[in-house]
Amino acid sequence: MPTSTSSQAVVEVENLCVSYGTDDDEHRVLDGVDVWVEDGAVLCIVGGSGCGKSTLLKTIIGLVSPKSGQVRLLGEPMHELPESEQARLLKRVGVMFQYGALLNSLTVGENVALPLQMHTELAADYVDDLVRTRLELVGLGGTVNLLPSELSGGMRKRAALARAMSLEPEILFCDEPGAGLDPETAAGIDRLLLSLNDQLGMGIVVVTHELLSIDRLNGDLIMLDAGRVAYDGTVTDARQSSLEGLKRFFHPDSTNAGSAG
Template sequence: MTSPAMAGKVVAVRDLQVAYAEDAPPVLDGVTLAVDRGDVTCIVGGSGCGKSTLLKAIIGLVPPRAGLVQLLGESLYELAEDNRDSLLQRVGVMFQYGAMLGSLTVGENVGLALQMHTSAEPGLVQDVVDAWLERVGLAGSANRMPSELSGGMRKRAALARAMALEPEILFCDEPGAGLDPITAAGIDRLLLTLNERQATTLIVVTHELLSIERLDGRLVMLDGGRVIYDGTAQEARVAARSDLELFFHPR
């Protein structure tokens, strides 16, 4: 049952417990989180703290052992396949390494969801693909294969693919990981533009301090599979807590 605090949230997670095997210790243990429409939320924490697992649990890739996961007001794991597909068309996901389909061109990747889920004719799909590629700085790359792109270009292409159906929520897993600071900053700027101009709710998993600073949104910090901080980035930076201090001012 949805509690009043969870009502109206685009993402609502309550007492979430996730484990990768029946007898394995939980990776997430009692995580509770609610995200408002249009917000920018950074999920942060050290390696192995469960950030990516939380993201995967929210988007339906890792079924929870216990707890509630609601996406856009629907209990994702309880929906029939057709309803679940309809719901997933309202969210976009940018994976850590892009996860571009290697057998399709960049253009085919970006246009795939449009082609498969709408009645858009090929000419329209092509124009939308071109528009998105231009927006992410990849104009003219539609006919290239993902393997021909650099890491940063692949992530930008993945962003274009994730945005092709104009999702209400965009999930990003480590958008700046492995990129040079300039490219990483470029991707963050793109994300903020989408948030400001299209009111896309952003949920970004990251451990990059600069990225957290640039996105300047709400900060949810995980440690050992639990939420240890939930507040603004500015407050976290000055909070007199040794765990936060260690994260923001590592010595």
């Protein structure tokens, strides 16, 4: 791994340990995790359900405090910053949470407009235009005046993605963006992520279980297992890897699947 002084990393996680629960009843989820995301990279994070993928994302963006270890986001020590500095840093970061997390009392358009209104001085007309463009990009043109409760689960996810990219962040974190979507919509989301990466140089970090999506994104991959990074490399190399966890992941139906721990 490169040294942490390089300016080329958008995320540097070093020896990260995260626990839930009390000291007496500690549940260690991450136990010495190292992650390095280069500027403009595409990274997929995989691993079994409950292995800590969402926890890792939440710790990187400051929502969960580490027990120990370092997190640098866009070159800054996230957890050592005062709240106001964290907020300033997070304006440069887009996040699409696993369960959408739209505000239910606001329309879809108002949800997408929120970051623009909070963090920019753009005129209302311009914000409206941007909101419509963003919604069209995720295939939700025409939903601007609907409430989140009037959308399907997949549409809510796409609206959350439109909101996450509304400020054209330098890095975009997406937790299971394709889960629950029909194959065509999921492929469309991947194309959109790749075009954001390609045209704006946006770093993309995606938690996903979807093999098709991992192949389409075709960037770097890490696999979490038992609180640690079990694999760190490219998707291409991961497919050839002899690591049992990766073999099971990429070939879940093969005869050896499940035979090794």
